[in-house]
Amino acid sequence: MLITPQASARGTLRVKDTSKGRKAAQRALRRHWQLYLLVLLPVAYFIVFKYWPMTNAVIAFKSYNVIDGVWGSPWVGLDQFHxxxxxxxxxxxxxxxxxxxxxxxxxxxxxxxxxxxxxxxxxxxxxxxxxxxxxxxxxxxxxxxxxxxxxxxxxxxxxxxxxxxxxxxxxxxxxxxxxxxxxxxxxxxxxxxxxxxxxxxxxxxxxxxxxxxxxxxxxxxxxxxxxxxxxxxxxxxxxxxxxxxxxxxxxxxxxxxxxxxxxxxxxxxxxxxxxxxxxxxxxxxxxxxxxxxxxxxxxxxxxxxxxxxxxxxxxxxxxxxx
Missing domain, CATH: 1.10.3720.10 (MetI-like)
Structure with missing residues (x-):
């Protein structure tokens, strides 16, 4: 496969941009770590109590029973909606x-x-x-x-x-x-x-x-x-x-x-x-x-x-x- 100088230059620039963005993020994290720490608990709350429970909505497409659990219950597709x-x-x-x-x-x-x-x-x-x-x-x-x-x-x-x-x-x-x-x-x-x-x-x-x-x-x-x-x-x-x-x-x-x-x-x-x-x-x-x-x-x-x-x-x- 032939790699042209232009493609090589674009790849080098992309790597440099990614490296600069990562370093800028690290500097911002070190500078404002107190703010990120303050936001950590609310974000964790939403993930644990709001977004993660949404995955259990899959039981709408299953015939749920307590013994098999959410992921072990058999699939029924759209039967519940029907x-x-x-x-x-x-x-x-x-x-x-x-x-x-x-x-x-x-x-x-x-x-x-x-x-x-x-x-x-x-x-x-x-x-x-x-x-x-x-x-x-x-x-x-x-x-x-x-x-x-x-x-x-x-x-x-x-x-x-x-x-x-x-x-x-x-x-x-x-x-x-x-x-x-x-x-x-x-x-x-x-x-x-x-x-x-x-x-x-x-x-x-x-x-x-x-x-x-x-x-x-x-x-x-x-x-x-x-x-x-x-x-x-x-x-x-x-x-x-x-x-x-x-x-x-x-x-x-x-x-x-x-x-x-x-x-x-x-x-x-x-x-x-x-x-x-x-x-x-x-x-x-x-x-x-x-x-x-x-x-x-x-x-x-x-x-x-x-x-x-x-x-x-x-x-x-x-x-x-x-």
Missing amino acids: RFFENPVFWTLLRNTFILSAYVLVASFPIPIILALALNEVRQKFFKRTVQMVTYAPYFISTVVVVSMTILFLSPRLGLANDVIGIFGIDSIDFLSRPEFFRHIYVWSDVWQTAGYSAVIYMAALAGIDPTLYEAAKVDGASRLQKIRHIDLPGILPTATVVLILGVGNVMAIGFEKAFLFQNTLNLSQSEIIATYTYRIGLLNADFSQASAIGLFNSVINLVLLVAVHLIAKRATGRGLW
Whole structure:
């Protein structure tokens, strides 16, 4: 084989570049070893508790049993997915999960923006801080406590909601036993709990807007609504875009805990979602392979939605996650 002088020179340059890069990395490691040591534990945490367990998702393609273990169980290919797709409850689970998640997204996305814009216009600091504290505090309440409070509030005998509607001569309603109320209860209790926290993100974005824009708008005689429309909304658009993309990316990953706690046999037709069904199949029925297949299917749907919405937002607004 004939080696030309040009090829030999390119190979020599590549070796030199690799050697220089290795030496530069060694110098950086010696100079900043404290920082690398500080990062070591978090990286190890993610590898051990986040990435390594993902390898066990292989049981979605196996007929898992405890005796043979994850890698010793027999392969069944896509049989677990076929079982789930052919299950009579598949479309019900998919519909319930998608409708509930979409409802949460539609309700929870604009309200924090409206709250942040309203608080940004308040000039009395005491009132502004009070409203921030009142709306932000529910975020730190445990989901179990929020569900318990909601159940007591909607109780047909002791609940304040039925006391209020009783004033108008309406008979008491057992809200949690009627499927048509489940989604509304879930979504608006979630909005109450998270709206204040989400508004902080938009208020931080509003604080980063150039003050000279407001001064110019004041000189031009712009009203408050015009300032909001032409300065505030464009200023928080990048943040809102990222929040929306992440929200759509989690459409199928609706929270298990609150749905399970609100769930009962009477509202099961609308409260049974993929997360609660996976719990029943995996932990109660001990069908780990089927539960893993359902969870993997859910994750793939989320990934597809995330990438699709990112591409749409990138084309429409020029902004995205990457």
